[in-house]
Every structure is written in C-alpha cells, then in structure tokens.
Amino acid sequence: MKKILGAFVILIILGSVSFMFLSQELKDFINPFIAEEPVYVQIDHVPDDTQDRYDYTLTGLTAKGDEKTFFSWG
Numbered sequence: 001m002k003k004i005l006g007a008f009v010i011l012i013i014l015g016s017v018s019f020m021f022l023s024q025e026l027k028d029f030i031n032p033f034i035a036e037e038p039v040y041v042q043i044d045h046v047p048d049d050t051q052d053r054y055d056y057t058l059t060g061l062t063a064k065g066d067e068k069t070f071f072s073w074g
Contacts, residue, residue, distance in 0.1 A: 039068045
C-alpha cells in the first residue's frame with residue numbers, strides 16, 4: 001500500500017512540475033476555468049514567415065465591439 005501511495009504522490013509531483021514548463025497559451029487552452037470569448041478579425045496583411053510558420057498579430061472585435069489583440073501561429 002505504501003508503494004502505491006508513494007508512486008501516486010510522485011506522479012502528482014511530476015505532473016505539477018511538468019505543467020509549470022508548458023507555454024502560457026497551452027495552459028490557457030487546458031484550463032477549463034478561463035472563459036472563451038470569440039474575437040472577429042479580418043486578415044489585411046501578409047503574415048510574418050518565421051521558421052516555416054506563419055505568425056499573425058491582428059486587432060479584432062468582440063461581440064460587444066471591444067478591441068482585442070489576436071495572436072495566431074501555424
């Protein structure tokens with residue numbers, strides 16, 4: 001029983017430490033307590049082509065009309 005409990009505690013510690021090293025965007029994607037808000041953007045320029053990826057930094061509008069900055073990569 002002590003071995004099972006010890007293994008469980010070690011797994012919890014390893015999971016917590018590995019979660020600290022995730023990027024902020026991935027943490028926000030995993031976290032169910034962060035509310036999602038749709039942002040509407042229009043692509044009006046060519047994206048930055050860095051390291052075989054396309055990076056966008058766009059200004060968009062929420063449904064209420066507030067301006068938000070939108071970051072995307074892919």
